[in-house]
Amino acid sequence: MGLRTIPLATRKHLLNIALCIGLIWGVYDAIMGPDLVSDLRDFTGRYGAYLLLISLMFSPLSKRWNWVKRNLTMRRNIGVWGFIYATVHLLIWIMLEFYYDWVLMLDEIAGNLFILLGIFAFVLLVPLALTSNRWGLKRYGYRKWQNIHTLTYMAVPAVIAHHFMAQKSDVLEPLLMALVLVLVLVWRYRNAH
């Protein structure tokens, strides 16, 4: 019935296409809006954070629901797309917001803990994204690969903290994200194996 009849590989393609269209739509919407820079920066930041958080929810939820378990390998696609959104987010910051003004950027990083957190998260995500493919798995072997990818449990908290601190006042959304993340982390801690 429904999705189940579609082969997993096709489902993954559909997911990739959907998230790619999502990104294109975000760019289009920002171009049509009054301020491309902040619209696109906030769009990619927010939805990149959602994708990364969702990628962490697969593991605990797959223990509860079979349909999550059947789609467990889609976690990698979602994680990689989260990284792509984060990359666009960072590039906008460098290219559009600061227009390659490196001195000003360093100033901004020094004066803003939340930007430092964002950069910290991105640096942690780079090795994960680079190894999120067949080559990476083969190169390191499952055990070691999994160890590398445990870094995600530090990167995503940094992303959510970054998102939280970037808000002017309305922190309900990042608080809810943090709550979900705490549940995932506590579950993961207790079920570390």
Added chain:
Amino acid sequence: MPIKSSEITPEKVYKSRRTLIAAGLGILAVPLLDKGYGLLQQKQDELDQPLMPEPSYAEVVERPLEPTPYETVTGYNNYYEFGYGKDDPAKADKTLITSPWSVEIGGEGADKPGVYDIADIKGEHGIENHLYRFRCVEAWSMVIPWNGIKLAEVIKAAKPNSKAKFVRFTTLNDSQQMPNADWAGGPYIEGLTIDEAMNPLTLLATGIYDKPLEQQNGAPIRLVVPWKYGFKYAKSIVKIELVEEVPQTTWWQQNQREYGFYANVNPRFDHPRWTQATERVIGQLGRKPTLLYNGYAEEVAHMYPDQNNRLYFF
């Protein structure tokens, strides 16, 4: 089937995994720690930063201002009563009834209180055009050609007495006309000292670009105080009161550590969570340095005796 020993994670590995996960929980607590640290530290470090080099200040202030396009000024707004997003106010249904509109002027500091129709207010005092810098507390900026009257004239007409120490502004708060009217749990309140209100820079704007204000810009009448952060510019004003006590402003009540009463623009005093040293010019690439009092030091600095007191600058 017995588990092969190679499938069991060595204790060392899962312990190190646990350490990483615990570290993740720690990272998530960073905003809390940062907040606690900020409360303890009492802003002393901000005072240690050097003053802005004054010659360049004068030079920058003299530069001609490039008005932000009309579509941008009317498309990128903070007006939470019409939604939290920057384009929500522009996209919202035009539900605000701006005609007829009256403004009540009163308070214990006014000897001649009254309720005035907006048309009368506009007709009685001359409409002036002023091209001002606009600086949001969120570190973005625009340049806006306002049309409006001097607030000082409206206040003089209300015959202020010795009790008129502050001016309190109240925004319309009507859930029939504003989809998110209740976001702050009451009407949006802003305030100025009487000196600030009487300053010739201070306007009650009724238009931009020689067009009547749009709903998203605070139609039909709003405050303009160009040396202060944008949240001071109360929109869709229904009441102006001359009062003795300092008004409890909306953003102050939202967060007393981050949004003060004076909220004068100052690149040396950072917001607790982001820098105010630079600003993003909406519609342009890159950032530019923020100016003390948003470039209006000559006109307003005399009202603030202590340039090192954070009280005046958040």
